[in-house]
Amino acid sequence: MYPKSFFYTKTHEYVKVEGKTGYIGLTHFAQDQLGDIVFAELPEVGRELKQGETFGVVESVKAVSDCYSPVSGKVIKVNQAVIDTPETLNKDPHGEGWMVAVEIADKGELGNLMTGDEYEAFPKEPH
Amino acid sequence: MDGLKKTPLYETHIKYGGKIIDFAGWALPVQFTSILEEHHLTRKGVTIFDVSDMGELDIRGPGSLEMLEKLLVNNISKGYPGRVIYSPMCNPEGGCVDDLMVCCLGPEHYMLVINAGNIEKDFNWVKGVAKPWPGVKITNESSATAEVAVQGPLSEAAVQTITKAPLADLKYYHLYRDVDVAGINTMFARTGYTGEDGFEIYCTPEEAPKLWDAIVEAGKPFGLQPAGLGCRDTLRFEASMPLWGQEMDDTHGPIEAGLRRFVYFKKPDFIGREALWKKHKEGTDVRLVGFEMVGRGIARTGYPILKDGEKVGCVTTGSYAPTLDKNLGMGFVKTALTELDTEFDVEIRGRGIRAKVVKMPFYKRGAEE
Numbered sequence: 001m002y003p004k005s006f007f008y009t010k011t012h013e014y015v016k017v018e019g020k021t022g023y024i025g026l027t028h029f030a031q032d033q034l035g036d037i038v039f040a041e042l043p044e045v046g047r048e049l050k051q052g053e054t055f056g057v058v059e060s061v062k063a064v065s066d067c068y069s070p071v072s073g074k075v076i077k078v079n080q081a082v083i084d085t086p087e088t089l090n091k092d093p094h095g096e097g098w099m100v101a102v103e104i105a106d107k108g109e110l111g112n113l114m115t116g117d118e119y120e121a122f123p124k125e126p127h
Numbered sequence: 128m129d130g131l132k133k134t135p136l137y138e139t140h141i142k143y144g145g146k147i148i149d150f151a152g153w154a155l156p157v158q159f160t161s162i163l164e165e166h167h168l169t170r171k172g173v174t175i176f177d178v179s180d181m182g183e184l185d186i187r188g189p190g191s192l193e194m195l196e197k198l199l200v201n202n203i204s205k206g207y208p209g210r211v212i213y214s215p216m217c218n219p220e221g222g223c224v225d226d227l228m229v230c231c232l233g234p235e236h237y238m239l240v241i242n243a244g245n246i247e248k249d250f251n252w253v254k255g256v257a258k259p260w261p262g263v264k265i266t267n268e269s270s271a272t273a274e275v276a277v278q279g280p281l282s283e284a285a286v287q288t289i290t291k292a293p294l295a296d297l298k299y300y301h302l303y304r305d306v307d308v309a310g311i312n313t314m315f316a317r318t319g320y321t322g323e324d325g326f327e328i329y330c331t332p333e334e335a336p337k338l339w340d341a342i343v344e345a346g347k348p349f350g351l352q353p354a355g356l357g358c359r360d361t362l363r364f365e366a367s368m369p370l371w372g373q374e375m376d377d378t379h380g381p382i383e384a385g386l387r388r389f390v391y392f393k394k395p396d397f398i399g400r401e402a403l404w405k406k407h408k409e410g411t412d413v414r415l416v417g418f419e420m421v422g423r424g425i426a427r428t429g430y431p432i433l434k435d436g437e438k439v440g441c442v443t444t445g446s447y448a449p450t451l452d453k454n455l456g457m458g459f460v461k462t463a464l465t466e467l468d469t470e471f472d473v474e475i476r477g478r479g480i481r482a483k484v485v486k487m488p489f490y491k492r493g494a495e496e
Contacts (some may be wrong), residue, residue, distance in 0.1 A: 035357070036163040038447040038455075039425050057476065059425050060163040061447060062357055 001028060004116035007070060014094065014125075015070040021064055022071050022109070023098040026058065029124050031093045034060040037086045041101055042078040049073055051101060051109050056099060058089060071109050073102030134179035134452035135273045135332035139339050143353050148391060151182045151244045155356055157306035166449045168390040169321050169362055173279035174354035178320075178327065179335065182246035182269040183255060186240040189310055190260035191235040198256045199229065200381060200399060206231035211300045211316050214389055215381040216249070217399030221406050223375040223384075225249050229440035230302055230316060238268070240327075242371045256398065273335035277342060277351075278325035278362075285346040286326060290315075294326075309341035320359065322366025322490055337345075358449075365448050369459065373428060374415055382406040383459065384415045385470035385487070403453060413440060413459040422480035424473065426456035431474040439464055442473060446487060455489055456482065 006014040008118040016023040032107050037051065047070040048126035049055050056067040082088050089097040115121060131154035140147060155177065158165060168174050186195065196201045201214035210227040225248070228240040241249045250267045257263045276455025277286055283294045286475050292306045302316040311334045319325040331336050343351060361371075377385050377387065382390070382403055390403055420426060426445030431438050438462030448455045456473065465472055465484060472479030 035158060036161050038163075039423075041423070059447075061361060062157065064427065084399075127376070 002116045002120050005061065006116055006119075007110050007113035008119035008122070009068060009070045009113060010121055010122070013068055013070050014119075015104075015113070016094075016098070017104065017107075020103055021076065022073060022102045022104045024055070024067075024070060024100050024102060025098040026067065026089060027119070028093050030065075031097070033091050034063055034065060035049070035090075037089045038062050038072045038081045040086045040089065042083060045075050045077050045078060047082045049075060051112065053068070058086070067099065070104070070113055071102065073104040074105070075100050076103050077101040085122070106112075128384065129231070130496055132180075134177055135335040136177040136179060136275075136339055139336045139351075140177065145353065145355060148356070150180070150356055153243060154166055156179060156233075156353070157354045157357045158355040159306055162355070162361065164359040164447050165352065166230035166361050168352055169279045169354060169358060170196070170450050173277060173285050173325075173349050173351045174278040174358075175283035175346065175351060175395055175495070176278065176337065176354050176356075176359055177274075177335075178276050178359075179273040179341070181244035181274055182241040182243060182249065183272045183274075183329075184241060184250060184268070185237075186239060186253070186263060186265040187236040187258075187267045188260075188264045189235060189262035191237060191263050194257045194260045194263050195229065195237060196394060197397055198253060199227075200390045200397055200403065201229075202394065203225065206237075208233050208236075208302070209301050211302055211318055212444045213300075215375065215386060216252070216378050217397075217403065218377065219384065219399055219402060221380045221399045221402030222377040223380045224252055224377070226369065226371050226375060228316075230314075232304065238400070241275075266377070271332065271414065273332045273338075274327060274329050275335065275339060275342070276319055276321075276325060276327045277346075278321045278323050281322055281349045281351070282323075282325040285349040285351050286328075286342065289345040290343055301325075308338060309345075311338050311341070313338065319359055321362035321493055322488070323362070330485055337436075346438070352362045358446075361446055361449055364444050364446055365450055365488075365490035366492075367490075369415075370444065374404075379413075379415075379459060380406070383411050383413055412462060412463070412464045414458055414462045415443065417489060418456050418458065418471075418473075418482040418486050419485045420454040420456070420473070420480060420482050421470070422482070424475040424480040425454045426458070426473040426475070426480075426482065430460050432460050433472045433474055433479050434461075434464060436479070439471060445473070445474060448466060450490055453489075455485070 445456035
């Protein structure tokens with residue numbers, strides 16, 4: 001379910017690392033808990049994010065949820081597809097549903113995150 | 128979900144894969160598959176909801192009609208056995224104690240269907256109002272009554288397969304008593320809270336699971352699926368039906384909420400008459416409006432409404448409207464800002480996002496075809 005190469009937060013975001021670039025999104029568990037996502041607000045390109053900082057907001061029919069950045073870094077791309085069709089976040093959370101790409105400031109921070117195996121085992125309480 | 132009240136259909140919801148949430152102290156399913164899917168299916172097909180959390184007060188005995196005419200703002204005397212009447216129930220200040228359905232069951236015999244969160248409050252209120260009528264007997268039947276709602280354009284076709292009652296002859300806001308459905312004695316009202324055709328069906332708690340299963344089975348050829356509270360709210364919101372606690376409360380009554388048509392001023396005396404007449408004649412500080420988001424954002428209950436940076440109101444309900452594919456809202460704003468196309472801002476996460484006043488109801492059955 002959860003790609004082994006990704007890194008995960010306890011708040012159910014992931015970062016997929018490709019060289020210096022980190023693709024950030026919500027985990028399958030997060031989208032499943034939220035239900036049908038109908039709105040996404042993403043940061044502007046160029047914004048400097050700190051690890052753990054709110055980088056966006058997603059809204060399902062019933063709930064509003066902040067998204068926290070798994071790593072520090074500068075936003076270099078936002079995924080227009082999730083703004084235009086927020087259901088992409090439900091349909092393919094770990095693929096087409098990535099939200100922002102950042103230039104990772106410090107790969108050492110990845111050590112604060114869970115691996116795929118750890119996240120798989122991480123107790124996920126419905127909220 | 129410990130400590131929550133359970134409806135007689137709780138186990139059924141688990142069996143059907145409902146996602147259970149705490150809804151005002153009740154363990155009820157917010158969805159079975161997806162709020163959007165269930166919403167669309169109710170508009171185009173048919174769904175079944177558990178609404179057993181609703182309260183029921185049985186009112187009977189000499190003086191019942193006279194008491195109800197005092198208690199409620201609508202015209203109850205137009206009722207006859209088999210009729211259903213919607214009415215706000217007001218306090219002397221013209222605010223709303225609750226809004227409810229009056230089911231006319233027989234001469235001097237009625238059932239009030241009230242909101243789940245207000246059962247104890249309403250029961251005490253009604254008993255208080257009824258004191259001058261010693262012949263009127265009021266019983267709280269809430270825990271002895273289960274209720275399911277079958278909603279959507281295919282409701283009649285789906286349910287007709289398991290009852291001999293001539294459903295085509297049952298008009299909107301009318302009811303049949305003693306309807307046999309799959310061997311279960313029920314009461315059938317052609318009412319609902321979705322903006323679609325449909326039925327609200329009452330039975331005993333013991334028989335509710337059997338009734339539910341029978342309807343689901345009969346509905347299969349029609350694509351019937353169970354639906355949860357999530358879409359119940361988006362459906363009633365699109366149809367601009369008020370929810371007590373949001374569009375009405377102790378201080379915001381039917382005049383503020385734009386429900387003047389349910390206040391029967393021709394009655395000489397009812398609770399709140401004087402205050403309501405004054406509000407009607409002189410106007411109120413705030414009025415309920417419908418609005419559409421012009422900027423990007425979804426208004427949510429409680430968000431402030433601003434004009435030129437100053438607070439002029441508050442969102443009562445806001446949501447993505449699935450059938451209309453728009454972000455819409457309802458809210459109380461200063462009366463001067465309620466004209467169509469008036470623009471104001473909704474404060475979303477600290478920023479004012481533009482919205483404009485649009486007509487309610489947002490959605491009307493049959494209007495699109």
